[in-house]
Amino acid sequence: MAELQLLYRAAGRPAYRKVSDAIRDRHDMPDTVSHETVSAIIRGAVLPRWIKVECVVRQLAAMAVTRPDPEAEVRRFHLLWSSEDDRQRERDLTRSARQPTGSPAAHGLRRPIGEGLPPQGLFIGRHELLDRVGAELAVQLHMPIVLHGPAGMGKTHLAIEYAHRHRGDYDYIWWVPAEQFDATPAEMTRIADHLGVPRSRSVQQTVRTLLNRLESGTAGRWLIIFDNAGPAGEMAPFIPSSGGDVIVTTRDTAAWRGRGRLIDVDVFQRPESIELLRTRGHRISQSDAERLAEVLGDMPLALEQVAAMQSYTRTPAGEYLAHLESRAAAVLSQETAGYPETVASAFGLAYDRLRQESLGAARLLDMLSFLAAEPIPLALLRRAGGTRLPDPLGRIVDDQTELEAAVGRLGRFGLARVGDDAQRLQIHRLVQLIVRDALSESELRLARASAHRLISVANPGRPDDQVTWDLHSQLRRHVRVCGLVNSAEHAARAAVLDQIRYLTRSGDPHEAVNLAQEVLAIWSRSGAPVEQTYKARRGLVEALTEVGRYDEATVAADLLWQEIRDNPDFGPDHELAIDIAIRRGRLYRIFGRYRDALALEQDLRSRVRQSPGNEARFLHGRNNLAASYRQLGQFAEALELDRVVEQERRRSFGSTHNWTLLSGSNIARDLYGLGRYAEALETMERVLPQTRRELGARHDYVLLGNRTLAMAARKCGDLDRALAVSNENQKDCLSTYPDDHEAALASVMTYANTLCASGQFTKAWDLFTMIIYRYRRSFGVRNPLSLTACINLGIVLRAQGESNKAFQIDRQTLAVLRQTVGPRHPYTLAASLGLANDLAMLPGERESAAALLADTWHVMRQVRGAEHPETLACAVNYGLLDARDDRRIPALGESLSRLEEVLGAGHPLVSSLRQGQCGECDVEPPPT
8 A cells, every 4th residue: 555655646646536537538448447446445445356456556657757667567566466465365264264163164164284384475477487396296206396596596485485376285384494404303393293293202203204194195285395405315314205295495406416306496587677676666667677687686585685675765776776886795784674684694604604614615716706697617617727826726726526526515505506517607796796795805816816817828819710719708708807907917918808809800899999998098007018008909990990980990000000110129010010001901991092902902912921820811911902902893803812812711711710701702792793693692692601600690791791692682683582681681780880880881772772773762762862971971072982872872863853963963973983983993984874874864965975875885895894784784875875976886786685695584674774774883882
């Protein structure tokens, strides 16, 4: 009722009739509610049917100024209502049981005895676990159900909830606290007393007699719950082998393996955490609940404690969250009525016992408390063997048997979750926090240094090698969490640098930027060696380029290049200088400086020699030289070089290496540029599935490959496939890259070109106008990328009959392209053909159009080849004008027949040309 009053006040205390009328007018209400019932509900005069309460809660939630989620409010109040309903039923049953035996109300009533069973509290979620417990108990295997997991996961609450929900299925339910082994016999004698089993002089004999009675089947239906039990061997003398049901809750997973039917009780699912916080806490919003659940790692005990304390103190959730993030250990030590065991006390006691039993295991936990709270393979720990970790930790890590024994202790004390194969363990973040809070300053320094040494030694190096990525992935979060960037050790800094490069190479350059910037800020204050600082700056340049922050990357690359070149200890031939020069070449290509990029790549070709151990850098340089050839439209030269690079990469790194697969995609792009569309499509169909399997669906190489596949499919005339692939690809790219990233804009360009080819001109126009704006904003008005988008927009405008607008755009675009990339570049030729098509549509400009087409055809024939589809389309356009001024251009019929041979019969372009429509040259800039 208190919570309902709060909701009523949040709704502005509306009149009861207003609430009733609003409920009646809504179509999503399960029932109507009179204003008298609304009054009774809000005043707490009665406990009405739930359907009436639900209507009132839904309406008050809709009126509340706090705008709570109505569905969450309904769930929250249903739990409160159900709890009160259960209590009323309990009272009614108790009154009935007290009536005379012959009375109708008492006739046939069998009340189960819940000896020691804790009361049923507020319970959230866990539906699958409850169902699984029931399903397992339904199968009579005469083995106990074992709810296992670290402390704080809600094993006890799960058992309590199951017992209460199924109390009608049993004649007797007994709850046995089993944490103190010595107290268990006394608990069992109480059960014997309830069943009338006579006590013997020996407690052990009384227990044996009790077990015989339970196993005989004469004691009715019973359930015994042993809570927080120790090892299975200790508990075996107290567990009946048949006759009823047994549930055990324990932290000691390993000791019960093979001795019971194990059910793993882990942290809450995030929606369950949020529901508990919003139900139990005081006005916790959805966003605050999500943040609290994240900080608490979805641990049920912590969630219960925090929600109870926040509700009791009425502290605003945001303020409470700030306290929790700044001093969580202190907050988690606070006791609340109804929650005598706190997170800190539960784990603090277990940690103290661990230190008493094994200091080495405690030191292992100390070290792991500085790593990320995620599964850690024992193989990772074993890699640190022989690295002079301080004893007794060093002895444990060096000895596999000792290590496994220490891990077993962590699991037994409930301080870690140990995998089924005992080869993987996980420490919850709150356990880590409590352990760190218990350490002295010297112990903190020792544990942190041990964590740094562990990660440094486990670093596999070679982040360019795809084989090492799994190991780098295992270290990824640990590097940040343990503060490895603060270490002054050379090996630690090398591990950080490798992590930056791995993140960039594996497809997470945003994280690489963040890590590199953090590293440079810290190392600049600590005086890191020059070479390591140079490498961090190189990593930042690479990552900035990959995330599309090209201006920043260019400034950083130029400055770093100058410093390395002028440093007498390095110079222009140093490997770092060469690496940064390669990166500058790509930035030149991005900003349309194709000739500068080619000159730089050719200079690097003379500097980098092929030698053992240098294959990667040598082939990377050749790969970039081919990229410069593609940007200049020299696709034949690019194809020749890419084929050599692909063969060498296959030989050096294998056919499934990411660089080998990239070279395969580059070959397809070269074939596309040469007009060999069917070969390009076939190549991508071969390379792309393998690339996707090796690198994942969102890797850069896969996204670029999907775009190339869509381009080739469109040029082969398969417009349906091209539309589907290009649409999906542009969605993936826009969700992966920033809006102004070259790859994102290029993917939209490909989709817009496909829409245009499919006759969807309005949608294509919308997209082209958008990307032109973004290209110009990011790269400038005169950048070839901006100009190619203008060429494609001209095609759309002509298709819509806007020849004057297209003419104005194409004339200016052609003029700028002639200045920036030259008159023989494919972009310039495509713009020239587009302008000629504009002229052909304008009154009195047919002769000008024919002259421009003739000039364009002659250059196309020299640059693109006589058999290139665009050269043939240019000849067809000239023939459609019926101009025979230049007899060297093939006749219309001859050009159409040859184009049909190249593209295939029934190709959409050939069909449109035969109907008298002009051929167009849309543009698809190659990746940089």
